[in-house]
Amino acid sequence: MSKDVDLISRITKSVSSLDVEELRFVLSEAFKAGLSGIDIVTEGIKEGIKRSGDIGLIVAAEVLKDEINKLIVDEKQKIKKSYQKFSGKVIIGTVEGDIHDLGKNIMVALMEGLGIEVEDLGVDIPPKIFVEKAKLSEVKVIGLSCLLTITTLSIKQTIAELEKADIRKNVKIIIGGAGTSRELADNVNADAYAKNAFDGLKIIEKWMLKRS
Numbered sequence: 001m002s003k004d005v006d007l008i009s010r011i012t013k014s015v016s017s018l019d020v021e022e023l024r025f026v027l028s029e030a031f032k033a034g035l036s037g038i039d040i041v042t043e044g045i046k047e048g049i050k051r052s053g054d055i056g057l058i059v060a061a062e063v064l065k066d067e068i069n070k071l072i073v074d075e076k077q078k079i080k081k082s083y084q085k086f087s088g089k090v091i092i093g094t095v096e097g098d099i100h101d102l103g104k105n106i107m108v109a110l111m112e113g114l115g116i117e118v119e120d121l122g123v124d125i126p127p128k129i130f131v132e133k134a135k136l137s138e139v140k141v142i143g144l145s146c147l148l149t150i151t152t153l154s155i156k157q158t159i160a161e162l163e164k165a166d167i168r169k170n171v172k173i174i175i176g177g178a179g180t181s182r183e184l185a186d187n188v189n190a191d192a193y194a195k196n197a198f199d200g201l202k203i204i205e206k207w208m209l210k211r212s
């Protein structure tokens with residue numbers, strides 16, 4: 001078995017058995033060996049969570065985020081360079097009134113794992129902050145996370161404020177989290193809804209591709 005295949009299969013096994021220590025070790029080895037974030041996420045982690053379910057995804061995302069943060073700036077640049085197919089930036093946050101962040105954090109870790117530039121605005125983010133951030137020309141995608149039924153109103157307000165500021169047409173908007181649905185996305189004029197982080201990743205990946 002080649003070293004890369006071995007590392008991927010160890011990632012899969014540690015996610016499926018929720019072996020955090022092994023996952024942390026093997027992810028760090030995989031980054032050191034220069035494995036691509038895409039392979040780590042789609043072949044290693046995704047296969048692992050087929051067996052462990054959502055809890056595996058949560059564990060994997062936390063460890064992945066830690067490992068990415070530990071990579072020194074140069075390494076981060078390397079990850080970015082190896083994915084020059086992406087351009088622009090994603091901003092993501094949990095909408096005003098809502099403090100749930102596990103799902104959002106998973107999205108952030110997966111996007112960073114793929115080499116997509118992401119700014120995580122945090123939780124309980126008012127519309128005006130999304131608008132302010134979205135004014136930066138590099139922002140191509142806005143991710144809105146919402147777990148509470150009541151804060152779906154904040155999604156509506158955020159998109160309305162983006163429209164008012166004349167920025168809506170410059171960005172793609174994706175919504176996710178237990179409070180959201182495809183119907184809601186249609187009602188609030190979002191571009192997409194994702195029922196889970198992997199579906200969200202697929203959509204965002206397409207939007208972020210550099211046009212050549």
Ligand code: B12
Nearest residue numbers: 098099100101102103143144145148149176177196197200
């Ligand atoms: C953990 C949790 C908490 C934790 C949050 C910890 C944290 N740091 O996030 C704590 C204890 C703090 C909490 C607080 C509250 N909670 Co709570 N919480 C939950 C619980 C049990 C799990 C949520 C979760 O993390 N799921 C795991 C993650 C991985 O799943 P996820 O968020 O859905 O994310 C996935 C996808 O949706 C997607 N995704 C998520 N965001 C995004 C964004 C984008 C852009 C994309 C593309 C995809 C995406 O990717 C993820 C991975 O696939 C849910 C019940 C449930 N089963 O959902 C209740 C739940 C969401 N909470 C609920 C409530 C009512 C509250 C409180 C109001 C309780 C209270 N009375 O104080 C407060 C909220 C305070 C506030 N202002 O926000 C209700 C909401 C009911 C409703 N319909 O509005 C729920 C549904 C429980 C229930 N059945 O009543 N909660």
